[in-house]
Amino acid sequence: MTNLAVDICGLRMKNPTMLASGVLDETGKSMLVVAKAGAGAIVTKSIGKEPRVGHSGPTIVELPQALLNAMGLPNPGIEAYAAEIAEAKTAEVPIIGSVFGGSEQEIAELAKNMQEAGVEAVELNLSCPHAKGYGAEIGSTPEMVETICRAVKETVTIPVFAKLTPNTSSIVSLAKAAEKGGADAVVAINTLKGMVISPEAKMPVLGNRYGGLSGPAIRPIGVRCVYEIYEAVSIPVIGVGGISTGREAVEYLMAGAKAVQIGTAIWKEGPEVFGKICREIQDFMDEFGYTKLSEMTGVAHHGRT
Amino acid sequence: MTNLAVDICGLRMKNPTMLASGVLDETGKSMLVVAKAGAGAIVTKSIGKEPRVGHSGPTIVELPQALLNAMGLPNPGIEAYAAEIAEAKTAEVPIIGSVFGGSEQEIAELAKNMQEAGVEAVELNLSCPHAKGYGAEIGSTPEMVETICRAVKETVTIPVFAKLTPNTSSIVSLAKAAEKGGADAVVAINTLKGMVISPEAKMPVLGNRYGGLSGPAIRPIGVRCVYEIYEAVSIPVIGVGGISTGREAVEYLMAGAKAVQIGTAIWKEGPEVFGKICREIQDFMDEFGYTKLSEMTGVAHHGRT
Amino acid sequence: MRFKEPLIATAGQFVMVWVPGVDEFPMSVSYTGDRCGITYQIIGEGTKALAYKKPGEKIGLRGPYGKGFSIRGKKLLFVGGGVGMAPLAPLVEMAAAKGASVDLVLGAKTRGDLLFESRSAVAGARVHLSTDDGSIGFKGLATELAQIVVGKQSYDCMYACGPEKMLAKLLTIATEKGIPMQASLERIIKCGIGICDSCAIDGKHVCRDGPVFSEGDLRRFTELGKSKLDAAGRKIPI
Amino acid sequence: MRFKEPLIATAGQFVMVWVPGVDEFPMSVSYTGDRCGITYQIIGEGTKALAYKKPGEKIGLRGPYGKGFSIRGKKLLFVGGGVGMAPLAPLVEMAAAKGASVDLVLGAKTRGDLLFESRSAVAGARVHLSTDDGSIGFKGLATELAQIVVGKQSYDCMYACGPEKMLAKLLTIATEKGIPMQASLERIIKCGIGICDSCAIDGKHVCRDGPVFSEGDLRRFTELGKSKLDAAGRKIPI
Ligand SMILES: Cc1cc2nc3c(=O)[nH]c(=O)nc-3n(C[C@H](O)[C@H](O)[C@H](O)COP(=O)(O)OP(=O)(O)OC[C@H]3O[C@@H](n4cnc5c(N)ncnc54)[C@H](O)[C@@H]3O)c2cc1C
Ligand SMILES: Cc1cc2nc3c(=O)[nH]c(=O)nc-3n(C[C@H](O)[C@H](O)[C@H](O)COP(=O)(O)OP(=O)(O)OC[C@H]3O[C@@H](n4cnc5c(N)ncnc54)[C@H](O)[C@@H]3O)c2cc1C
Ligand SMILES: Cc1cc2nc3c(=O)[nH]c(=O)nc-3n(C[C@H](O)[C@H](O)[C@H](O)COP(=O)(O)O)c2cc1C
Ligand SMILES: Cc1cc2nc3c(=O)[nH]c(=O)nc-3n(C[C@H](O)[C@H](O)[C@H](O)COP(=O)(O)O)c2cc1C
Ligand code: FES
Ligand code: FES
Numbered sequence A, B: 001m002t003n004l005a006v007d008i009c010g011l012r013m014k015n016p017t018m019l020a021s022g023v024l025d026e027t028g029k030s031m032l033v034v035a036k037a038g039a040g041a042i043v044t045k046s047i048g049k050e051p052r053v054g055h056s057g058p059t060i061v062e063l064p065q066a067l068l069n070a071m072g073l074p075n076p077g078i079e080a081y082a083a084e085i086a087e088a089k090t091a092e093v094p095i096i097g098s099v100f101g102g103s104e105q106e107i108a109e110l111a112k113n114m115q116e117a118g119v120e121a122v123e124l125n126l127s128c129p130h131a132k133g134y135g136a137e138i139g140s141t142p143e144m145v146e147t148i149c150r151a152v153k154e155t156v157t158i159p160v161f162a163k164l165t166p167n168t169s170s171i172v173s174l175a176k177a178a179e180k181g182g183a184d185a186v187v188a189i190n191t192l193k194g195m196v197i198s199p200e201a202k203m204p205v206l207g208n209r210y211g212g213l214s215g216p217a218i219r220p221i222g223v224r225c226v227y228e229i230y231e232a233v234s235i236p237v238i239g240v241g242g243i244s245t246g247r248e249a250v251e252y253l254m255a256g257a258k259a260v261q262i263g264t265a266i267w268k269e270g271p272e273v274f275g276k277i278c279r280e281i282q283d284f285m286d287e288f289g290y291t292k293l294s295e296m297t298g299v300a301h302h303g304r305t
Numbered sequence C, D: 001m002r003f004k005e006p007l008i009a010t011a012g013q014f015v016m017v018w019v020p021g022v023d024e025f026p027m028s029v030s031y032t033g034d035r036c037g038i039t040y041q042i043i044g045e046g047t048k049a050l051a052y053k054k055p056g057e058k059i060g061l062r063g064p065y066g067k068g069f070s071i072r073g074k075k076l077l078f079v080g081g082g083v084g085m086a087p088l089a090p091l092v093e094m095a096a097a098k099g100a101s102v103d104l105v106l107g108a109k110t111r112g113d114l115l116f117e118s119r120s121a122v123a124g125a126r127v128h129l130s131t132d133d134g135s136i137g138f139k140g141l142a143t144e145l146a147q148i149v150v151g152k153q154s155y156d157c158m159y160a161c162g163p164e165k166m167l168a169k170l171l172t173i174a175t176e177k178g179i180p181m182q183a184s185l186e187r188i189i190k191c192g193i194g195i196c197d198s199c200a201i202d203g204k205h206v207c208r209d210g211p212v213f214s215e216g217d218l219r220r221f222t223e224l225g226k227s228k229l230d231a232a233g234r235k236i237p238i
Helices: A028-038 A078-088 A105-117 A143-153 A171-182 A214-231 A244-253 A264-270 A275-287 B028-036 B080-087 B104-117 B142-153 B171-180 B216-232 B246-255 B265-269 B271-289 C045-052 C081-096 C115-122 C144-150 C164-177 C215-220 D045-052 D082-097 D117-123 D144-153 D164-177 D215-220
Strands: A006-008 A011-013 A017-019 A041-043 A059-063 A066-069 A095-099 A121-125 A160-163 A185-188 A192-194 A209-216 A237-240 A255-261 B007-008 B011-013 B016-020 B042-043 B059-063 B067-068 B096-099 B121-127 B160-162 B185-188 B192-194 B211-214 B235-239 B256-263 C014-019 C024-030 C059-065 C075-081 C103-109 C126-131 C155-161 C181-184 C213-215 C228-229 C235-237 D014-018 D022-031 D060-065 D075-081 D101-106 D124-130 D157-161 D179-184 D213-214 D227-229 D235-237
Touching: A006 A255, A017 A028, A017 A275, A028 A041, A028 C075, A059 B171, A059 B216, A066 B216, A066 D213, A078 A095, A078 A105, A095 A105, A095 B028, A105 A121, A105 A143, A121 A143, A143 A160, A143 A171, A171 A214, A171 B007, A171 D014, A185 A214, A192 B171, A192 B216, A209 B216, A214 A237, A214 B067, A214 B192, A214 B211, A237 A244, A244 A255, A255 A275, A264 A275, B007 B256, B016 B271, B028 B042, B028 B080, B067 B216, B080 B096, B080 B104, B096 B104, B104 B121, B104 B142, B104 B171, B121 D022, B121 D164, B142 B160, B142 B171, B171 B185, B171 B216, B185 B216, B192 D014, B211 B216, B216 B235, B216 B246, B235 B246, B235 C181, B246 B256, B246 B271, B256 B271, B265 B271, C014 C144, C024 C045, C024 C059, C024 C081, C075 C081, C075 C144, C075 C164, C075 D075, C081 C115, C081 C155, C103 C115, C103 C144, C115 C126, C126 C144, C144 C164, C155 C164, C164 C181, C164 C215, C181 C215, C213 C215, D014 D045, D022 D045, D022 D082, D075 D082, D075 D144, D075 D164, D082 D101, D082 D157, D101 D117, D117 D124, D124 D144, D144 D164, D157 D164, D164 D179, D179 D215, D213 D215
Parallel strands: A017 A041, A017 A255, A041 A095, A095 A121, A121 A160, A160 A185, A185 A237, A237 A255, B016 B042, B016 B256, B042 B096, B096 B121, B121 B160, B160 B185, B185 B235, B235 B256, C075 C103, C075 C155, C103 C126, C155 C181, D075 D101, D075 D157, D101 D124, D157 D179
Antiparallel strands: A006 A011, A059 A066, A066 A209, A192 A209, B007 B011, B059 B067, B067 B211, B192 B211, C014 C024, C014 C059, C181 C213, C228 C235, D014 D022, D014 D060, D179 D213, D227 D235
């Protein structure tokens, strides 16, 4: 019998799909809905110290194979959000708390709050491309990534995932820095920095002008990043970017990902996309004679390196 | 009457569209076909010193809104290519010679050969993401970009365009370096480094594993790069990436591009796409009361920095 | 405000209106058919900037989004509170045109705030007015008037849009009388496409699963008329 | 080699065949209809690796690409040289099934290299064989035999595929006799989708405008039978 279960840094997932941070995860009830729809784990919205309303509208542009978003990290602040986590925890899947901050101290403190709120792992958003002073702005050099990971590791006891930006000439250096700083896993990729201009309005459409590109359009970039990182580090890699079918999830697994995250696919297919993707992975494994996920992990590297 | 003409570093173009390097430009006759179809200028394939057969197949993957290619800079070498340039020059549009090389000396020498072959400007491919030792590998630090531009400027008298890679945390630094090194214009963007894996074959599809992503999928990234560069340098910017309609060309113009290049659109629409795009730019200008291209250049920045 | 661009929308659906340089916000479609349109109340920066636009000036539109109303039965009751009448107006017209018997309870703070009274009357609806200040019609809340109207006749379905306290009260009335109900809800809408969670109500999403919900969902909503999320995602009382 | 995956292709079109880990190259479709297929000659690394594949093993396919043949008229002449018979075979079948009078000149170096002789005969074609060594049929080039066949009867159209020198000679014959002609050409095909220029012939592209060209294009081609590009894009003599 094929088995979709996977253990990532001690988190037991019944399948390798996780809800990506920032999508349908501002409220506990929505996270429950996604868990019920089949997600193997849930990553929360990226949470900061204080409440933030995010950028003014438009916050999203729909493109044929992508979304461009500049939500601007809206969130109710860690204190209020604890109640949402408590509610999400009633689902029987691991909850991973995503945090963002402007310095390693702030991030470490938030990670601690997350641990206290009861999450099973913390994900550091070192990669949001459209919030001044946060995300990619502090996660684009290996030195900063290493410093932040180390600070967090010294503060919490739960596993730490570092989510990296593809807006760099070498995501491999960032991944190595995360590993050196003690991160337990890396997550790749966050969105690519982009812009859409309205010729009629003569200005960028997003209220924030710049935003992050996600969805099918970026999948080849995400797969490439995971493939490169897998060759360079020995901690697990979690793949994310443009997955909406089981076959696409398998692409990431074969590139070296131990689990995958899914966000934008919910736009076209709703939360049910998780169940669909899992069934498709299963069908693929049945057809090609795989019985465990580990038999697929990284096989696209065989005969190389 | 609306006028599509534009003068870029002394090159007189009857409209702002150029054929992008690497697409239908290995032979003089194909470049003539593209010129006849309406392109305002032609950029040649990137040419090196010696003949190169490029990577083994597959060299291309078709995606819903993008192509992933790893041609591997196949070219007959500058000596043999001179005949193709001679033939292309019979078209009445400027021919821009694209070159790639492994060091500033090699690139400068090739630029000189190009000038001798009769091109009106030279474009430096500092950005191909899939050829070992060339392109982005030598164009990803500001220092290298500046050194190469300077070496070329010291060698040729025709205008020098630096084509930059988006696979970086700051394309702005690369553009500034090009300007400092004396480049007369910057071209943004080349393709994004990507990979597609075949789950059935358990390996990357491209013979070279890695390739460059082009087409509509990358347009928001190209527009963002041009927008950022326009605010940082005073030399002209030439926009490229995912353009296949007049409206999309206008997006780039409003972001700050003085001219645009078009490559992947030929896949779906053939060389006739140039004529179509020009008509659509004209229609847009008529509808919104623009009479000259310069009235649109960079307007998406108004009311900002 | 009517649009030149074609838009195929049903009553109850909404569009995202972009006022360039200012903001983007949701507006119900108040005219359907060949020339769609919206009807708005000036609330803050965004709607004020919209009001300053001259005819022919460009605004951005995306949508329509969400699930609209559907006509169920022959004897229908509509209850519109204030600008909540906007999405109901095209539905009243459609129902009347289909030959349904239409009662409309139209409420507002004061006479000047009543929306689409004559449009609905012309369409053939029996219009029952209520104002908080009694400047015209019944003096009191629309829910009080609805309670009276409901007592006189049986209905196949109730359609409502307006302040959420009003909707919650109407749900109680509908439940007591066993009348099916459809109501259009408001939450902060940012993405409009069901991914950002800002419009969440009990795990459902106003932008995608709504804005129109039926009595089944409405009864399950623990947050109805009680709490909603603010722009930062904090739960605040209604 | 036949494929299980469905593929809707017409005679003359080609697919890109990927042998994972080795290379990708173009192959004409030699069987159309429900179960498409290709017929190949072992030339180098790629085709050798293909030959080693066992039934059920996976190869990659993309396409079909390009423009195929179209049947024009009732009296048709086919000339296939060597593996050039591959794209013609399904066309011969289709023409015969439509009731056309079909002559096929089938040439090869030697008897064992003749392709689809009985397949064509079964379909109803009159088959005229030629071998360079005379091991069967006419001794000499297929073009010489075609010259003779053409002298005996009038034809509405000539279809050809094979070595380019052969095609060039056939074009001369067709022009002399005033017979329309369609020929499938070979060039190095890399992208297959009309963007890389590696298959260029006089500004046209074999992968997109061809591989089948009609007499008008064929006559305009200055490079036909004379030169082509190698894998680096150098012009080399044919
Ligand atoms: C599905 C739906 C349909 C609507 N239809 C109509 C209509 O037909 N006519 C009409 O006048 N109004 C309608 N509204 C309400 C309208 O969206 C708000 O009045 C408008 O957003 C106020 O924007 P502002 O910039 O003027 O005010 P702001 O100063 O930005 O905010 C004032 C108040 O408006 C509300 N608001 C602000 N932004 C949003 C947002 N993005 N989404 C929802 N509420 C917001 C909040 O309660 C806020 O406190 C609808 C709302 C929803 C959710
Ligand atoms: C439209 C078209 C249809 C074809 N149909 C058939 C067919 O039905 N049956 C058949 O046996 N052959 C066919 N060919 C030829 C076939 O593509 C080559 O024989 C094959 O590519 C050789 O590959 P290889 O790796 O075995 O040889 P290699 O060792 O790689 O090369 C040997 C020679 O094959 C040719 N070749 C190599 N790669 C390519 C390429 N990408 N495109 C074109 N030619 C190439 C060159 O002349 C080269 O010198 C067709 C070619 C084209 C252009
Ligand atoms: C609307 C939206 C909001 C997002 N918010 C966050 C966030 O708060 N933190 C974060 O780390 N990533 C955020 N992301 C990025 C996603 O988690 C994910 O990395 C990216 O979208 C690529 O995956 P996808 O193509 O499956 O969406 C957001 C993406 C979208 C579309
Ligand atoms: C098949 C192919 C080959 C290319 N070859 C080159 C090249 O030789 N030199 C170069 O500078 N860019 C090359 N490019 C990149 C294009 O010039 C262009 O920068 C990129 O494709 C984005 O534009 P587009 O989306 O309009 O294609 C190539 C692109 C494609 C698709
Ligand atoms: S507004 Fe984003 S989920 Fe509804
Ligand atoms: S093979 Fe690339 S253009 Fe024909």
